[in-house]
Every structure is written in C-alpha cells, then in structure tokens.
Amino acid sequence: MNSVSVVAAVIKNEEHEILCALRSESMSLPGFWEFPGGKIRCEETPQEALVREIREELGCDIEVGGFITQASHEYPNALIILSTYYASIMKGEPVAKEHEQIVWMPLHKLKSLAWAPADIPTVTLLTGGFIE
Numbered sequence: 001m002n003s004v005s006v007v008a009a010v011i012k013n014e015e016h017e018i019l020c021a022l023r024s025e026s027m028s029l030p031g032f033w034e035f036p037g038g039k040i041r042c043e044e045t046p047q048e049a050l051v052r053e054i055r056e057e058l059g060c061d062i063e064v065g066g067f068i069t070q071a072s073h074e075y076p077n078a079l080i081i082l083s084t085y086y087a088s089i090m091k092g093e094p095v096a097k098e099h100e101q102i103v104w105m106p107l108h109k110l111k112s113l114a115w116a117p118a119d120i121p122t123v124t125l126l127t128g129g130f131i132e
C-alpha cells in the first residue's frame with residue numbers, strides 16, 4: 001500500500017475557535033470534517049506545503065506555528081500519515097474554495113463533528129486539554 005504524507009492546519013481565531021472544513025462530494029472522504037491542508041510535495045517542508053495548500057483551499061496567508069501530532073490511518077487506497085500544526089491567519093479571510101463549507105467551532109463542540117479518521121488523535125488532544 002502506498003503511503004501519503006499529508007499536513008493540516010489547526011487555525012485558531014481571536015475567540016479561540018478552530019477552523020473546521022467539510023470535504024465536498026468531489027473530494028475523497030466526502031462528508032467528513034478535516035483540518036484544511038493537503039499532500040506534501042517531495043520538494044517541500046511540511047510548513048511550505050501547509051502555506052501553499054491554505055492559499056489554494058482558503059485563499060489566505062497563514063503563519064505556521066507549533067507541531068501538534070502525527071497520526072496514520074489505513075484508508076482503502078492509501079496509508080495516510082497526517083501531521084497537524086497550529087497556524088494563524090496573517091492576511092485575508094478564509095473562503096471555502098474547494099470544501100463544501102468551513103465553520104469556526106469552539107473547542108468544546110469539535111467532537112460533535114464527523115471527523116476523518118486520521119484526524120481523531122488531533123481532535124482528542126485539542127479537546128482533552130493537554131494542549132491549549
């Protein structure tokens with residue numbers, strides 16, 4: 001099985017809400033929520049990939065902060081290795097260019113969404129109070 005390295009951003013606003021993105025019918029895993037991001041190209045660092053993906057998907061510029069966690073999940077067609085990082089918006093307002101919708105969610109409501117399986121460890125860490 002091929003393994004794919006993916007990077008995703010936990011973007012917080014001033015109200016401490018987190019930006020959550022719903023995968024659309026034209027994407028794999030439609031109907032699942034994720035942290036925005038995408039596949040890391042071979043010439044990129046995870047941080048560079050994240051800046052590029054967020055520009056493409058949300059049309060805004062971010063600054064990448066600290067690493068949160070890495071989790072692997074075996075989907076039917078690939079092993080996804082997902083690394084998550086904190087990020088803040090430096091320029092622009094996020095707009096759903098590829099996703100079905102994006103929402104700002106308070107931490108205590110994150111668990112009410114149907115997350116892509118690889119995202120569950122990040123959601124657990126964020127909502128367990130281990131990292132703020």
Ligand SMILES: Nc1nc2c([nH]c(=O)n2[C@H]2C[C@H](O)[C@@H](COP(=O)(O)OP(=O)(O)OP(=O)(O)O)O2)c(=O)[nH]1
Nearest residue numbers: 006008028034035036037038039080082116118119
């Ligand atoms: N971006 C992102 N992908 C995730 C997350 N969790 C998770 O399982 N995935 C999976 C879904 C996809 O199988 C894969 C990422 O693919 P993608 O379609 O978002 O990446 P991409 O934009 O670079 O892909 P492509 O369409 O250009 O090939 O990782 C997540 O939180 N964020």
